[in-house]
Amino acid sequence: xxxxxxxxxxxxxxxxxxxxxxxxxxxxxxxxxxxxxxxxxxxxxxxxxxxxxxxxxxxxxxxxxxxxxxxxxxxxxxxxxxxxxxxxxxxxxxxxxxxxxxxxxxxxxxxxx
Amino acid sequence: xxxxxxxxxxxxxxxxxxxxxxxxxxxxxxxxxxxxxxxxxxxxxxxxxxxxxxxxxxxxxxxxxxxxxxxxxxxxxxxxxxxxxxxxxxxxxxxxxxxxxxxxxxxxxx
Numbered sequence: 001x002x003x004x005x006x007x008x009x010x011x012x013x014x015x016x017x018x019x020x021x022x023x024x025x026x027x028x029x030x031x032x033x034x035x036x037x038x039x040x041x042x043x044x045x046x047x048x049x050x051x052x053x054x055x056x057x058x059x060x061x062x063x064x065x066x067x068x069x070x071x072x073x074x075x076x077x078x079x080x081x082x083x084x085x086x087x088x089x090x091x092x093x094x095x096x097x098x099x100x101x102x103x104x105x106x107x108x109x110x111x112x113x
Numbered sequence: 114x115x116x117x118x119x120x121x122x123x124x125x126x127x128x129x130x131x132x133x134x135x136x137x138x139x140x141x142x143x144x145x146x147x148x149x150x151x152x153x154x155x156x157x158x159x160x161x162x163x164x165x166x167x168x169x170x171x172x173x174x175x176x177x178x179x180x181x182x183x184x185x186x187x188x189x190x191x192x193x194x195x196x197x198x199x200x201x202x203x204x205x206x207x208x209x210x211x212x213x214x215x216x217x218x219x220x221x222x223x
Binding site: 031033035041042043044045048050058088090094095100101102103104106107109 | 158216
């Protein structure tokens, strides 16, 4: 199974502060994704990328930026964290050899105070 | 756009009972994936199954593409099956983006 790691695993941030969530995959996947999950709900796509140095907007991109400096790394950036961005954030990857199956990281629990 | 509906929203079983989880979607799906979310939060892929039937252990996934539905059958449930099950469909035919349903929360009592 694909290996996707995330850091940090949890974070407490202050309103208005900058937050960077990092994701790393070691399986040569082309596609990487950032999702957010609110308590008791499914996942919603924030940003995704299919090649290094390029990112695309998902369903809920407002308030978030993404960066894909290499095939293995994908970051999610909250320039001005807000209370409403308290959630669990998941990174995923897919796309080796035509496989569409997405593999997820362990998640990052972000609390904005 | 694509919409995904899962039912039931929650389900409580006695250990040993079977479960049938449903996923219905509004438009043709070419990519469909079932996930299990541990109570602690970890998401695990169960099946990639855009059509037909797949088995693994006590789990069976059946997708009928032209009827826009998929099911996940759990036989002889165990307490360790407790958690939330999600299905996810491609946003539009051939898209790499997945749209998630709201999940079915399963509780298996000993």
